Amino acid sequence: MPEDKVMPVRAVAEPTVGKLRAEDFSELEIPYLNPSIRTSQSMAWFADRVILGTGRSPLGFLGRFTGQESPRRGAHTSTGGSDQDGAQILSFDPVSEVWTKIYDSPVLPGKDGTPRARDRSIRASLVCQTLADDAPTLYLGAGSLEAQVTFLRSEDGQTIEECGGAGFNLDADVPSARAMACLHGRLFCTPTGRNYGRGMYDDNITDFPIVFTATDPRSGNWVAASEPGFGEAENLSINELAVFEDHLYAATLNPRFGFQLWKTDARGEPPFKWYKIIDRGAWLGSTNSIPAAVKVFKGALYVTATVQRQGRSSLDNYGPFPAEMIRVYANDDWDLVSGTARFTPNGVKRPVSGLTGGFGDRYTHAFWRTAIHDGDLVVGTAGWRWMPTYLRNRDELSDAQYRRLCEDADKYRAGEFKLWRSPDGETWELITEHGFPGSSPNNYGVRELLPTPHGLFVAPTAMVGAVGGGGLELWWGRK
Amino acid sequence: MPQPLFILCPPRSYSSIVCAMLGQHPQCYGLPELNLFLGDTLGEIWYGTVFMRSFGKHGLLRTLAELHDGEQTEDSVIRAQSWIETRLNWPIAKVFAHIQECVGERILIDKSPSTLFRQEALARVMLNFPDASLLHLTRHPRGTSESVIALREGHEGLKSLNQVLNDSDRSDPERMWRLSHELVLAMTTGLPLGRYMRLKGEWLMANLAVYLPQICDWLDIRSDADAIQAMMHPETSPYACPGPANAPRGNDPNFLENPRLDPERLARLKEPRLEGELSWNPGAHFDPRTVGLAKRLGYA
Numbered sequence: 001m002p003e004d005k006v007m008p009v010r011a012v013a014e015p016t017v018g019k020l021r022a023e024d025f026s027e028l029e030i031p032y033l034n035p036s037i038r039t040s041q042s043m044a045w046f047a048d049r050v051i052l053g054t055g056r057s058p059l060g061f062l063g064r065f066t067g068q069e070s071p072r073r074g075a076h077t078s079t080g081g082s083d084q085d086g087a088q089i090l091s092f093d094p095v096s097e098v099w100t101k102i103y104d105s106p107v108l109p110g111k112d113g114t115p116r117a118r119d120r121s122i123r124a125s126l127v128c129q130t131l132a133d134d135a136p137t138l139y140l141g142a143g144s145l146e147a148q149v150t151f152l153r154s155e156d157g158q159t160i161e162e163c164g165g166a167g168f169n170l171d172a173d174v175p176s177a178r179a180m181a182c183l184h185g186r187l188f189c190t191p192t193g194r195n196y197g198r199g200m201y202d203d204n205i206t207d208f209p210i211v212f213t214a215t216d217p218r219s220g221n222w223v224a225a226s227e228p229g230f231g232e233a234e235n236l237s238i239n240e241l242a243v244f245e246d247h248l249y250a251a252t253l254n255p256r257f258g259f260q261l262w263k264t265d266a267r268g269e270p271p272f273k274w275y276k277i278i279d280r281g282a283w284l285g286s287t288n289s290i291p292a293a294v295k296v297f298k299g300a301l302y303v304t305a306t307v308q309r310q311g312r313s314s315l316d317n318y319g320p321f322p323a324e325m326i327r328v329y330a331n332d333d334w335d336l337v338s339g340t341a342r343f344t345p346n347g348v349k350r351p352v353s354g355l356t357g358g359f360g361d362r363y364t365h366a367f368w369r370t371a372i373h374d375g376d377l378v379v380g381t382a383g384w385r386w387m388p389t390y391l392r393n394r395d396e397l398s399d400a401q402y403r404r405l406c407e408d409a410d411k412y413r414a415g416e417f418k419l420w421r422s423p424d425g426e427t428w429e430l431i432t433e434h435g436f437p438g439s440s441p442n443n444y445g446v447r448e449l450l451p452t453p454h455g456l457f458v459a460p461t462a463m464v465g466a467v468g469g470g471g472l473e474l475w476w477g478r479k
Numbered sequence: 480m481p482q483p484l485f486i487l488c489p490p491r492s493y494s495s496i497v498c499a500m501l502g503q504h505p506q507c508y509g510l511p512e513l514n515l516f517l518g519d520t521l522g523e524i525w526y527g528t529v530f531m532r533s534f535g536k537h538g539l540l541r542t543l544a545e546l547h548d549g550e551q552t553e554d555s556v557i558r559a560q561s562w563i564e565t566r567l568n569w570p571i572a573k574v575f576a577h578i579q580e581c582v583g584e585r586i587l588i589d590k591s592p593s594t595l596f597r598q599e600a601l602a603r604v605m606l607n608f609p610d611a612s613l614l615h616l617t618r619h620p621r622g623t624s625e626s627v628i629a630l631r632e633g634h635e636g637l638k639s640l641n642q643v644l645n646d647s648d649r650s651d652p653e654r655m656w657r658l659s660h661e662l663v664l665a666m667t668t669g670l671p672l673g674r675y676m677r678l679k680g681e682w683l684m685a686n687l688a689v690y691l692p693q694i695c696d697w698l699d700i701r702s703d704a705d706a707i708q709a710m711m712h713p714e715t716s717p718y719a720c721p722g723p724a725n726a727p728r729g730n731d732p733n734f735l736e737n738p739r740l741d742p743e744r745l746a747r748l749k750e751p752r753l754e755g756e757l758s759w760n761p762g763a764h765f766d767p768r769t770v771g772l773a774k775r776l777g778y779a
Binding site: 256257258280283284285286287315317318321340341342343345347348350351354356395396401 | 657661665672673676677678682683686689690693694696697768771772774775776777778779
């Protein structure tokens with residue numbers, strides 16, 4: 001191997017002058033939140049306001065828990081909280097700095113007759129002008145704790161109305177929505193999760209891995225825009241949607257073979273004709289099983305992927321496997337941005353950043369969210385070490401190897417997550433390596449990023465709600 | 480001199496034919512199994528293991544015979560044996576350097592499966608050749624194991640392989656597969672980008688036109704039609720046939736008997752599945768650790 005064939009590392013250590021730095025972020029005090037809220041799985045910029053969709057901790061009565069579990073390391077954390085605390089939606093005006101609560105989950109009799117919040121989390125949101133809308137409208141998917149996903153809409157960012165078509169009109173256990181996209185006057189959305197029979201490990205998968213579309217979401221006229229799993233039984237969910245160069249792209253969760261990326265022009269009547277442009281986790285395999293984020297940036301679609309860390313694939317027992325990022329062009333060619341150099345049917349791929357997975361950090365589990373801010377692609381990460389699943393059942397490791405993994409896991413700094421930015425997808429620099437000064441030690445990743453004309457909003461996600469010592473934080477970065 | 484290429488894999492992973500193919504590239508030289516990394520000196524490897532006192536030594540004997548005398552005959556092998564016995568104190572790196580000097584400015588390609596018999600052997604590769612290219616060649620554990628069993632059944636000399644190796648871990652083909660690949664993954668973590676590449680043997684063999692040029696690109700050697708065409712004829716390697724009676728082996732016996740590519744058979748190559756009973760161990764299934772590792776390597 002000649003020296004000049006070794007890829008240079010292009011990450012730089014110091015943030016560019018004039019760009020956001022960690023100290024430019026301040027935490028916003030959020031009123032109204034119930035004590036079970038721990039995350040935001042969707043934010044939107046609409047009607048000159050930040051729309052903050054929130055989500056609560058899983059409920060104990062469903063047997064759902066998060067936290068660290070490891071026979072060799074101990075610790076098991078219940079999330080706690082009241083069953084009547086449900087998802088909420090707040091709006092924030094960055095000019096007046098005034099918060100308004102615009103939605104609270106209704107409390108309804110649960111399956112067992114006990115009063116219980118209907119909505120668990122606002123998991124998807126998008127501004128879209130469908131054929132039935134007079135103006136751009138905010139659409140949201142409210143995941144349910146016991147029933148089906150409910151779709152919400154707002155024309156003014158202040159009032160919320162419920163749409164028809166709960167559960168995509170399916171008479172089935174379809175509790176949540178995962179991704180949304182808007183193209184040709186259509187709203188596209190994908191289901192996720194199942195409340196009964198499988199439990200939390202399946203929050204990311206669905207019995208209906210279908211892209212649905214509606215031209216009038218208010219009436220709930222959802223119809224299938226794709227066949228289930230694009231005809232492949234191993235596609236267990238359609239996790240991400242994006243519009244790029246007048247086409248709709250869909251990325252699938254495929255624990256067996258690795259994620260896939262599909263594409264359609266969405267012309268004519270649904271279901272549309274799709275074709276596959278990325279297969280087998282961009283040819284890395286099942287350690288690239290779950291797509292985490294997609295974003296169009298400077299002529300390419302950036303797609304991030306990682307291994308699912310919720311037990312289904314069991315591969316999280318063998319990690320850490322760092323997150324990868326690829327970028328896809330309109331002609332279907334693609335680059336590896338950060339990841340393992342490899343041979344593929346599309347040629348040998350070396351990371352254009354010169355960085356292996358996780359931008360060189362094998363303990364970066366996910367490039368969880370991406371956003372475009374101030375001309376840069378910004379990436380928020382989630383780590384492995386707060387939940388070191390890879391320390392379970394490692395009989396194949398020698399004591400020395402296992403000890404090294406433990407030592408690395410012990411370097412975890414509570415509350416850590418990273419923010420990176422790049423002007424071109426090739427040169428990357430850190431905005432922060434260890435969260436924000438003073439952010440909660442319960443935070444383990446960046447679940448939402450929202451670029452606005454007034455700065456960048458960052459929502460880390462916490463292991464537990466405020467009742468368990470965590471809670472949702474929102475950080476506002478501005479110069 | 481160019482840096483060598485080491486193909487890392489357990490036995491029955493297509494390494495013989497891959498090494499011979501790559502070795503026919505005009506800028507490369509494919510070696511038979513030298514098994515040089517079982518010790519620190521030539522003397523250690525020559526007299527240190529049962530394996531090398533049997534057929535394990537044939538590859539080095541044939542290599543030296545070919546390079547010193549331009550032919551592999553019983554006489555040239557005897558001379559190679561003498562050459563070795565007067566240099567038993569040579570460090571293995573010096574032996575390798577001598578072979579490199581004989582070959583000239585071509586990339587030496589070694590594929591000795593014994594490099595993965597012990598962690599120390601792979602460590603010697605990394606220590607002596609820190610800038611070498613490492614190609615981690617994989618094959619599905621079911622295909623590998625079935626092939627190992629079939630080879631042992633078909634060749635009298637291999638039925639007692641585990642006794643020869645004195646290694647119960649490796650008498651079980653599944654365990655041998657797992658230990659070998661775990662070792663490669665553990666030892667290559669953190670290497671500079673580009674030094675180590677992994678490739679499924681099934682993909683390579685079923686799509687030679689796709690992957691051979693990429694390997695050339697990676698090694699920074701020609702990938703023109705002439706070079707690729709040369710690689711399509713592994714049978715033209717001087718080691719792609721049985722050697723003389725006093726060193727007949729040096730490679731996989733099936734390859735030595737039939738070294739030509741069979742495009743029709745290769746086009747039918749399919750990856751087996753991880754689920755299901757093990758044909759060589761009725762009632763048993765793959766160990767969960769094997770399944771986990773296979774998934775990490777891209778198998779399903």
